[in-house]
Amino acid sequence: MIFLILGVLTLLYLFHLFYWKRRNLPPGPLPLPLLGNLHLFTEDVKPGYKLWEKLRSQYGPVYTFWMSSLPMVLVTDWKLIKQHFIKDGANFVGRPEFPINMEIRKGPYGIIDSFGNRWVQQRRYAIHILRDFGLGKNLMEEKVLSEVVAMIDRLKGMKDDVDMQSIFDASVGSIINNLMFGYRFDESNMHEFLELKKRMNKHFKMAAEPMAGLVGMYPWLGNFPFFKPYKTVIVDNWTSMLKMFREQAEEKLATIDYDSDEYSDYVEAFLKERKKHEHEEGYGGFEMEQLDSVCFDLWVAGMETTSNTLYWSLLYVLLNPKVLERVYEELDTKIGSDRIITTTDRPNLNYINATINETQRLANLLPMNLPHATSADVVIAGYSIPKDTVIIPQISSVMYDPEIFPEPYEFRPERFLESDGSLKKVEEFVPFSIGKRQCLGEGLARMELFLFFSNLFNKFHIQFHESNPCPSVKKEMGITMKAAGYRVTMKERY
């Protein structure tokens, strides 16, 4: 009798696993108990592009990938992404609530992980403040350019054997820190930057591991020895960053002048806004926990992405001497001196703009885009997808789609040029994603990429260090892709 009951229960379980829970979802590989499809993330397919390509060829442009017990629908075809995430954007603005994120943030705070009214309010507020910095006296460009100049001065003293990743990290880190907290990093406080960067790196590296996805879904697994390191690294590093940001905010609170509406950094603006809501429940959405999380989101999203892209740009250009030659040629004909290049030069430097675009496309920084969630029942490619399903506009698949970008793994800035040499608008070039969740730092990031890239090449002849004259383009695992370490030597051009 007992065997009969066990047999029936097993059959019911298998029926649920293999059919029932998948019945309303697009096709995809069979999910295993607990792991879902995470076991498919083997070493040979990391960091993921190849896996998404393989699943697309097996199941079509819309398929389901199970992250542990969570089904995620991946939309990999550009036309479908455009049709739904742009034209029908309001139905795709949700975010899934990963239990570990909620535990660390103390709730759905911030921008990246928030949703509903909080997300609308805080995203709008962040865009408003960032725009404010970019208007009038153009504080934003001033801050970026002062870091460009500081970088050039620093490089002049260390031309023989330079690690540009750490130079870009410190420069881009200073810009976002300056916007957030009102000060940059120099010799006197570099240890503070290095500490934040170390914590961020550890967090990002671990968070990208498939097993971390499992712990993210079931934080209690972190009590078991095998999973403990995943949870400890993520929780410790993230929490200590939040703590460092809170200490900064509290220092500012101690001296803030509420009589003036002026602000010179994000935290000051936020604290003044918070004061206006002090009699409302939860400070009208401007709680200190919200500030901690927003600092984390903007600092982390604004730092690693841009700095890694700059490091990729240098690698790709130096590996392609013809591109390097054309970059110098454009600088010589359009700029022709060692003056500082500003955003007003941007429309004249088409080849450089095309090279930066091609870098972003080929670096394809996020193998898996941030997950969205449907906020209504939707139908995509004939599949009915219920409200609250996790869904991902897979921008990395679009940017490596050979139908759109022939020979997608080749570095060819010409893809972004018209035959008359003007910059081509390519709608499938979507490194900042699309729709209502599109990156809110795009304007700042594009300004940084242009100003750092163009000024760096205008000032210096650069080549790989002789110890590694042909570095690998292999991507290093992380939430955003890093280039493996390489070093350069530089010579002033003027």
Ligand code: HEM
């Ligand atoms: C090269 C640089 C950058 C790249 C490639 C990049 C890319 C992205 C991508 C792909 C997303 C996900 C959008 C989605 O959910 O579909 C995103 C979101 C986001 N990015 Fe960026 N980003 C960059 C720089 C920045 C900067 C400089 C900032 C801040 C100042 C920033 C802040 C954010 C925020 C807050 C979100 C979440 C938006 C939301 O959930 O509403 N990013 N970014």
